[in-house]
Every structure is written in C-alpha cells, then in structure tokens.
Amino acid sequence: MAEPVSRHPATLRGRLRFARTLRRLAVRLAGAVFVLWAVATITFFAVRLIPGDPALAVLGGPGSQASPEALAAVSAAYGFDQSVFVQYLAQLGRLATGDLGRSYALNMEVGPLVLSQLGGTVLLAVLALILAWVLALALATWSTRGGTVAARVGSGLEIIAAALPHFWLATSLIVVFSIWIGVLPPISTGGVAGLVLPVLTLGIPLAGFLGQVMRESLLLALESPFVLSARARGESERGVRWIHAFRHASLPAISLSGWAFGSLISGAVVVETIFARPGLGRTLLNAVTLRDVPVVIGVVMVVAVAYIVMTLATDALSRVVDPRLRLS
C-alpha cells in the first residue's frame, strides 16, 4: 500500500486510519439501523396480511365465540380500528423507544418475555456453534493428512452430517439415548444433561457444512505457493498447517459463521419444540400460530440485532485473520 509521504508519517497515517475506521463504523451503524427498520416493516405488514380479525386473536382465536361488544372494546384498546398506516407508525414509534408492546395472547409485556427466552436459545446456539467448529476442524485436519481412505471417510461423514434434518436427528437421538440406553432425558430438564441432546442435534449438521468448507479451503491452501515456500524454508509440517494453511482455510468458515447463527436460530425452532425447551424458537412458533403480532415482531427484532452483532464480529475476526482485507 502506498503511504502518503509526509514529514510526520506516523501521526498522519494514524489519523487517516482513525478517520477511516470511524467512517466505516458510521456506515456500519447506519446499515444496522436500516436493517432493523426494514425487518420491523416487513414483519409488521406480513403479519397484517394474515387473514382474520386480530381482535379475535386477542380474545382466544376463532373458537372463542367472543361477543361483538368485546371485539369492539379490544379493537379500540389495541388500535385495530385505526388505519393500518397509523398502526404502523405507532408500532415504529414504540420500537424506537425500545418498547416492544404487549402480547395479545399472553397478556404480558413483550420485552421481558423475549429477554427471558433469549438466554436459553443463545446458550444453545453458542454451544452448538462451538461443537460444530471443533468437530469440523478435527474432521478436516484428520481427513486431509490421513491419506486417501481418511479423505473419503471424512468427506462421507461431512456429507451425511450436513444432510441430517434436525427433527430426525433429534428423534433418533431420543430413541437411542433416552429410550434404548436411558442415559439422557428426552425432554429438557434444565440441567446440563438436558442440554446434551439439543446441542448435538444442532451442532452435528452444522459441523458437516463447516467441515466441507474448511476441508476444501485447507486443501486449496496446502497447494498454494506460500505453503510450498514455507516447506522450502524447512518449516515443520505442523507449522505449515497451523501457521500458514489453517489461517487461510479458516476464512470461509469464519464468514460462514454469521450465516450459521441464523440457521441455528431456525434450527432452534424445531429443537426447542421437540425437546420442550423454553426459548425464542418455541415462543416464535407459538406466536405465529396465535397471530401474536407484537411477540413475532419482538422475537424477529431481537434475532435481527443478534444477527447484526454476529456479522460485525465475524467481519472483525476476518480482518484480524486476513491482512489482505485491511487494505481495501
């Protein structure tokens, strides 16, 4: 990179870099706010498109036989009698102040509800992500150094793992570990034992994906000129792998982790339902079924914030690992 020639190169360079970082952060922040607004808007109008009277949903759904007076009262209280646009603005205004509104179905504030469910899901997702990285790394390392047979077995395991549907893996694990062997609880009991099967269910398919990507880039890296030159310098095989090749190979997997987080949240809907674990996924599924608009928006907003944080983190990590990214 051509540095500007100056009498105080260090200071000027530092200032330039600082200004650039600030600018990048500002763009990022604006982008984040835009994403949140877009997510809130899309969700609001999508939920509005659902056929049926929302006031009826508040009063317990189509089977509740609520009187017209009760429906009118609820409509007035929740603002359903106002135009959609007014309701939309009101919703945005509340969101801007951090107020997620009140659940139609559960008769409680959405903010505390979502926050109380957040911990379980994040714990599940983080543990699954760690498990997936460890499994993928172990498999990729083993299968790229163990010769042809190891390469084929490793590749086969990854392909099978990636193809496992969460709901089938979960039921199979329950049958084997809870019913046949009887060592782990089939539903979540709150303890560590109850976490094992859900984390395995979420982590194993993800490990298949990460492993495929990691192995491919590890093989590519091992064939690159910089590895050849490192070998020519007499670097040990371990040094070549861990210092040169792995750093290169981890990049696609790091940027994939942002996507992985989103897929873990989707997976959490299934896993939390099967293992009867409290969490965002199950709350979301219930809310969509009950047409509980504020809860749906609340969960989606929280997931969007989490996703944005994850993307920023993987981005920063990529920059740390790959100096080439810092040039542009």
Next chain:
Amino acid sequence: MSGLEVQADRAPRSRPFSRHRRPRAAETIAAVLALFLVLAAVLPDFLAPGDPLGIDPLGAFQSPNFTHAFGTDESGRDIYTRVVHGTQYSLVIGVAATAIGLSLGIVLGTLAGMLGRIVDFTVNRFLEVLFAFPGLLLALLFIVIFGPGVATATIAVGISTAPGYARIIRAQLISVRGKSFVEAATVLGRTRWQILLRHILPNTLAPLFVLATLGIGQAIVWAATLSYLGLGAEPPTAEWGAMLSAGRTYITSAWWMSFFPGLFIVLTAVSATVLGRSIDKRMRHA
C-alpha cells in the same frame, strides 16, 4: 512429514479424471440410489404396487417384517409403500426450491457485482435484511399468509435460500472480475456486457454446481421440516416430513414410523451431494 510423502499425498487427487475412469464405490451407490429415487418419483406403483393410503386397522404397529419391510403405522398402512410414494413430493420440492433460490441469487448477485457501488450497496443492504430473518420465520410468515401447502412451502424455502446464493455469487463475481483475463478483455476493448457474458459469468457460475446440489438436499430437508411442523403437506399424505410428524406420537413404541422416512430424506440429500460433487470434479478435470 517429508516433501516426498506430501507428493504421494497429493498424487491421487491431482490425477486428471478421464471420462473412462472407473467410478468410485460411493459414486456408484449414489447413482443407484438416485435412479431408485427418480423411479420412485416417476413410477411409484412399479416399486410399491400397494395403496399408500390404504388402511388395515388389524395390522397396525407391525415392526419391520417380511410382508412389511419398513413396518406399518398406526392405521396399518405400509411404511415402505408410503415412503416410495412420498419421493415425488420431496424431489419436486427440492429441485423447484433450489431453482427459485438460485435464479433469485444469480440476479441479485450479478446486479451487486456488476453495476457499480450504489447498486452493490443497495443489494447488499437488501440481502442483509433477508439474512436477518431466520430462514424458518420467512417460511412461516409466507405460509401463514398464503395458506399451508406444498407450493407455498416450496416458494418459501426457495426465497429463504436466495440471499445465501446471492452473496456467494457476488463474492465469486468480484474475485473473477479482478482476474487478468478480464483485464485482457478490457484492454482489447470488449464492452462491459461482452465481458460479463463471455468471461465473468461462465467462470462465476461453474463452481455453483456443487452449491446447487448441496442446495437440493438442504431444500428437501427444510421442506420436510415445514411438513413436520404441520405447515407443508398434511397427513395422511405420504410426504416424508408429514410421516415423521405422525410417527412422533409413537416414538417410544414404534421407532420405524419415524426412522424410515427420515432415512430417505438423508439418503436423498446425500446422493444428490455425492453425484453433484463427482460431476463437478469430472467437469473441472475434463
């Protein structure tokens, strides 16, 4: 490990594949499996002449035996017949959803990669918004609005996979754009569209083959998930996800009700992946 061993390590992989090369065992198995699945989708009655919905209350909950290879369900329906007849749903859903996702992805990715910074920025923000939606919620919203069913589930799965494809295509396109043969074409005075169509797109889309086959497997898995949650095909339709959902109630006593439909989902996804990869390898080394 010495340099010699490294060479020995590399030799099998870098040996060029000829068209006459004998297929590997895994490839043969995958091909046979794919043939079976296509046959099951096109001519289910040939492989399983029975009625997938025909009940036999007296023969309910039979574990796998000689007359019912995969056992029977709670109404005495033959699971093997149902699994075979369910193949068409999954294959059609998988291929259609992937086609939808890839098409959207190619359009968005090409726009972002080719039309300058403003378009790139806009498309990227749009993709970020789509990414911030967990795929399943997008599908759930879609289904609650347009009603549950196989068609809605297919479109929903297709849309929720599009941003992933778009992002990969954009990255690939940008890296291809910087290659020296593109520079050469620019120097030779080719127009932007000529360069895009003749040089950049072919080099961008070729690596997508593996991605697409991986995608078919994933699309099948997601569509089955929607059925499992009761939002795709509805029981007693012989769709794999719906069958698994029905089997969930009897998980403690009749494991075969859930096991075999799930096994076929996995086998389908695996054979699609193995075949896609081997075709990709042969194309690359041809």
